Amino acid sequence: MKYRIHPAWLVAVAAFVALIGAAGFRATPSVLLQPLHEEFGWSLSTISAAVSVNLLLYGLTAPFAAALMNRFGIRRVAMAALLLVSAGSGLTVFMTQSWQLMLCWGVLVGLGTGSLALGFVATITGRWFVRHRGLVTGVLTAGGATGNLIFLPVLSRLAESEGWRTASLTVSVAAVCVVPLIWWRLRDHPADLGVAALGADTVVAAPPKPAGGAARTALSALRDAARTRAFWLLAGGFAICGATTNGLVGTHFIPAAHDHGMPQTTAAGLLALVGVFDIAGTIASGWLTDRVDSRILLGAYYALRGLSLLVLPSLFAAAAHPSMLIFILFYGLDWVATVPPTVTLCREYFGAAGPIVFGWVFASHQIGAAFAATAAGLVRDQLGAYTWAWYGAGALALLASLLSLMLFAGKHFKPIAPGLGLAVPADS
Template sequence: MAFRPLVGRRRATETRDVIRNRRLHPAWTVAAVAFVALVGAAGFRATPSVLLHPLHAEFRWPLATISAAVSVNLLLYGLTAPFAAALMDRFGIRRVVAGALALVALGSGLTVFMTASWQLVLCWGVLVGLGTGSMALAFVATVTGRWFVRRRGLVTGVLTAGGATGQLVFLPLVAVLVRDHGWRAAALVVAGAALAVVPLAWWLLREHPADLGLPAYGAAEVVAPEPPAGGAAARAVGALAAAARTRPFWLLAGGFAICGATTNGLVGTHFVPAAHDHGMPETTAAGLLALVGLFDIAGTVASGWLTDRVDSRLLLGAYYALRGASLLVLPGLFAETTQPSMLVFVVFYGLDWVATVPPTVALCREYFGASGAVVFGWVFAAHQVGAAIAATGAGLVRDSLGDYALAWYAAGALSIAAAGLSLLLRRRRDYPTTETSFQNATRSRTISASGFGSG
């Protein structure tokens, strides 16, 4: 999305005077509401790992079947993101976020009536997948891209922590609800949490700082968004077509696919069942995963701070390599009780859980300019494809071999490979394709996809 100056130097000076008289830039209010909305939608992300065994016990569905529903959710969660980013450009953040929260509530609430596995796929997979995907990390990239110039990396880290940590902090509550009141009570609480955020998002979310006559935080001039060319779907596809012609896109997407496989897909879905296999109570395992979420807050915020100061390529390489090392030692740490070595893993892995997001968002913005949020949506789709494959694959490994050890070792090796992909990225100035030419290519493909011309 390109921007053009609204006014000249006089208006910019007047605007800076207005900002100086304000105690708080509205960007911080928008960021705070976005944080709450992400946490509100995160409840369901905590649900699958705790509900795997209760659903298996009640319905006698194989773990691979239940994991397949999780995979559909993860896949749609990712594939929806680029279209949601384009829809936010077309129809506004507020409408898309409110609709997404309603879908999460509907999908989670309807699970209490299901009697067949296809209904689990419909509720968990399709409805919740579409809802959470519309509030995925492309939403974070859209908010930070519109409202922040200064502190952009830091805010990206904080918002990412809100979404990722919210799901992990929900885990102890969900686990206790399942233990004391059954899995249906947990599903209804998650639905209520998502619905509770809708009025707040509708009331306080704003679209652009220009709507208030202000520049983005850290910017000098007020700028207004140009109307997006073509429809939302056409713009998303156009951005993908242009990005897919570049080497950085595939390196970022490949690394992020491995990121998804080693977080949401494997650890987020199967850590609790794997710990339970070794005799650990599910509530204890859920508490450990929640502790990962607490350290994730520090790790992701610190990663955002570092992204403003350190080469993002080096950060990604370090994050993936350290994650791989931790996953390779995890199979030997499971026990009936929580050992000090497991606590060390929880702290270490928690700091690295989604620390990869701020540098990946920054690199998408560096390589793809104003289309960075939409392109990041496609990179995030690769993240969720990896997560979906890992969720189902780990379930198959468990059903076939009786334990998860092979899945942990494979994830560790893949993480180290992702570090190599990240270090193959070159600085933006080394590429002959400029940001302007990328934007022109995106616009051309968008017009072609819309049927208004040829690209």
């Protein structure tokens, strides 16, 4: 059967919308941090700990979700994930104690959003695209930024005018509304529709389901990948990436700006602008990934991010001035520009197991984010300001640049585990 539009593009659109729906809840912690603190009297470090649980599970779920997609299909896993996000967000309106915040924000939403994390992106692009793989990875990664762009200003205004419960229910409804689209358009393999992946010459039959369970597949991939130098360099750099984005800026930028007299809605608007520029930066990074060595791109991205964070403490003020807007523009362009080259390097080093291995690399991203979210809250509680959190993050980003450039030492690889499709650098 011939299609006027290759089905890969329709699958990518459905995945993009799913990522937007999942991103809705990831936009809420920074908006609801202050309202929850004011209503329940919970310390910022307590609320930040719930955010840390969310970020941690968001990352640790990714490799297992990628393995589950191999066993049960992308569509089923994506639908279940959106229902978990909806349930976790909706149930927050009934909470009265901090442990309930941990359960809803941390566990339910962490599991749901983790199943639609970047391992989901790597699985989609790995199966459906040969040509334009880097570009599509960038576009799908930008789906999270688009979700922030759509939800952040809306949720901020709802939380201020109608209360934080209305904001949470809005996210719950938005997530469940995406489910029918996923059922209609998302497919597991090009072979399901009798077509080749975009850019491939022949139709490749869908691989058989893994003999072992999803957990065993994910853990086997981690065991073999952990024997390589490349894995630890990628994971170390990506852990710092998470610490300097979701963990620090994504969670604490609004309260830090509020400390300097900036209204919460203004700060939320600035963070939404990060999402605007993030879309352009991530798509451009995907385009560059198809043309420039990914190791060079990562080294440049992390170095520029570190320098910008060292400048940030001097930019906070009661109003948004040109220097802060320049920072927002630059940080937005760099926010998740690291994803396309990291996905590409995982596939380069680990072959067909690249999506699952990337899930583990992404888990390190969220471990870094969880650490930074809690640590920054503690810095603020103990020192009364976030200044040293920004300086520490800047220094870490410069270290990530060095780790990325060290990947050149293991650029060549050889296959060692045909059953998993893993590969290992020749110097390992």
